[in-house]
Amino acid sequence: MIKEEDAIELLNSYNQTHIVNLLKKLDEVKKQELLEQIDKIDFGQIMELYDNTKKEIEIKENKIEAIGYLDKAKLTKEQKEEFDKLGEEVIRNGEYAVVTMAGGQGTRLGHNGPKGTFKLDVYGKGKYLFEILVDNLQEANQKYNTIIPWYIMTSIENNKDTVEFLEKHNYFGYPKENVIIFTQSELPLVDVDGKLLISKDLKIKEASDGNGGTYSSLRASGSLADMKERGIKWVFIGGVDNVLLKMADVTLLGMAIKKNVQIASKSVVKANPHEKVGVFCKMNGHPKVIEYAELPEKMAEEVDENGELKYGESHIMCNLYTIDAIEKASKEILMYHSAFKKNSYIDEDGKEVIPTEPNSYKFESFIFDAFEFFDDIAILRGKREDDFAPVKNKEGVDSPKTAKELYEKYWNRQEKN
Numbered sequence: 260m261i262k263e264e265d266a267i268e269l270l271n272s273y274n275q276t277h278i279v280n281l282l283k284k285l286d287e288v289k290k291q292e293l294l295e296q297i298d299k300i301d302f303g304q305i306m307e308l309y310d311n312t313k314k315e316i317e318i319k320e321n322k323i324e325a326i327g328y329l330d331k332a333k334l335t336k337e338q339k340e341e342f343d344k345l346g347e348e349v350i351r352n353g354e355y356a357v358v359t360m361a362g363g364q365g366t367r368l369g370h371n372g373p374k375g376t377f378k379l380d381v382y383g384k385g386k387y388l389f390e391i392l393v394d395n396l397q398e399a400n401q402k403y404n405t406i407i408p409w410y411i412m413t414s415i416e417n418n419k420d421t422v423e424f425l426e427k428h429n430y431f432g433y434p435k436e437n438v439i440i441f442t443q444s445e446l447p448l449v450d451v452d453g454k455l456l457i458s459k460d461l462k463i464k465e466a467s468d469g470n471g472g473t474y475s476s477l478r479a480s481g482s483l484a485d486m487k488e489r490g491i492k493w494v495f496i497g498g499v500d501n502v503l504l505k506m507a508d509v510t511l512l513g514m515a516i517k518k519n520v521q522i523a524s525k526s527v528v529k530a531n532p533h534e535k536v537g538v539f540c541k542m543n544g545h546p547k548v549i550e551y552a553e554l555p556e557k558m559a560e561e562v563d564e565n566g567e568l569k570y571g572e573s574h575i576m577c578n579l580y581t582i583d584a585i586e587k588a589s590k591e592i593l594m595y596h597s598a599f600k601k602n603s604y605i606d607e608d609g610k611e612v613i614p615t616e617p618n619s620y621k622f623e624s625f626i627f628d629a630f631e632f633f634d635d636i637a638i639l640r641g642k643r644e645d646d647f648a649p650v651k652n653k654e655g656v657d658s659p660k661t662a663k664e665l666y667e668k669y670w671n672r673q674e675k676n
C-alpha cells in the first residue's frame with residue numbers, strides 16, 4: 260500500500276491539499292483507510308475527466324442516419340403472434356433473466372434512501388418502486404410458469420440500505436434464491452475547483468460510476484457466470500424508476516430472435532421534437548443513442564415521408580441482450596460523461612455542507628454507449644401510456660405526481676379490458 264509521504268506528494272501534485280490536511284489530522288485507523296483508498300484512485304483519470312468538463316463537447320464528423328424500428332401497435336396479427344411465441348418459449352424454458360439498475364443516487368428526486376425504496380402514492384395505500392417491479396416480474400412468472408432470476412445492481416453507497424429494505428419486506432414475495440444483488444464500481448466526486456469531495460466518514464467521497472458500469476459489474480461480480488450456469492440466453496436490463504416498465508415483453512424478445520440480432524430495445528416516440536431525451540439513430544453505420552444536446556436542431560425537427568420524426572425514438576432504459584452481447588459489452592471500455600449534481604460533503608472545518616444547488620461533478624458511463632459495439636439493434640416502438648412513467652424529479656415533469664397518474668390510468672384501463 261502507498262506510504263503516507265508518497266500519498267502526500269501525489270495529492271499535492273494534483274492540488275488536493277485539503278486531503279493532505281485531512282490525512283494529517285486522522286487517527287491511525289482512519290489514516291490507513293484513507294491511504295488504502297488513495298492507493299486505488301486513479302487521480303490522473305479523475306483530473307482528466309474534470310478538465311474535460313471545461314471543454315466544449317467536440318462534435319466529430321459523424322454520419323448520422325435515422326434508424327429502423329417496428330411499431331408494436333402496427334404489427335400484423337400474424338407478426339405479433341410469431342414474435343410472442345418465440346419470446347414466450349425462451350421465458351418458459353428458463354432462459355431469461357432480468358437486471359435492475361438500482362445503483363443511481365436519485366439526486367433529483369431527493370428521497371432519503373435508495374430510489375427503489377421510494378413509495379409512490381398509488382391507490383391510497385401506496386407501492387414502493389421495488390414492489391412495482393416485483394409485481395411485473397410475478398405477473399410474467401405466473402403467465403409463463405417460471406421464475407425469472409432477478410439481478411439487482413446497487414452501489415457501494417446504497418447496497419446496505421437496499422438489502423435491508425428488501426429483507427424487511429421479504430422481497431415482496433419474490434423467491435429469495437432467485438434474487439441476486441451485486442454492486443457496481445465508483446468514482447470520486449469533484450467540486451467546481453477540481454477538489455475531491457470528502458465524505459462523512461472522512462474518506463474521499465465516491466459515487467457509482469454510471470449505469471454503463473452494469474456490463475462490467477455483471478462480469479466482475481460473478482453474476483454473468485451465474486447466468487451462464489443457469490442456462491440464461493437472454494438478459495433484460497432496465498431502470499428502477501419507470502413504474503410502467505415491462506421487463507418480460509415477449510413481443511420485444513421474439514422480435515429480437517426473429518431479426519437475429521444481439522441487442523434490442525423498446526422505445527417510445529418523443530413527446531415533442533425538443534423533449535430532453537436521448538434518441539436512437541445510426542452513427543457511422545452502428546446503433547447509437549444521441550443525447551438531445553448533441554442532436555442538431557434541424558435534425559431534431561426533421562420528419563419522414565409519413566410525417567413522423569426521423570429521430571423520434573427515445574431510449575427509455577428498456578434493453579435486451581443475448582448473453583454473448585453482455586459478455587462482449589463487459590469487456591469494452593465506455594467513455595465517461597459528466598453530470599453536475601448536488602452532493603453533500605465535509606468542509607475543511609469538519610462541518611457537513613448540504614448544498615441546495617448542484618456543486619459537484621459525477622462521472623458516469625451510460626448503458627447505451629455500448630450499442631455502437633454492435634452492428635445492429637432491433638427497436639420496438641411501444642406506447643408512452645403503456646411503457647413509460649419515470650420517477651425522476653421531485654416535482655413537475657417525470658415526477659411522482661405524473662408517474663402516479665400514468666400508473667393508475669394504465670391499471671384502470673387493464674381492469675376494464
Ligand code: UTP
Nearest residue numbers: 360361362363364365366367467469470498499
Ligand atoms: P439516472 O441517470 O436517471 O440517475 O438513472 P438517478 O441516479 O436515478 O437520478 P439522478 O440523476 O441522480 O437524479 C437511470 C437508471 O440508472 C441507474 C439508476 O438507478 C436508474 O435506474 N443508475 C444510474 C445506476 O444503476 N448506476 C448509476 O451509477 C447511475
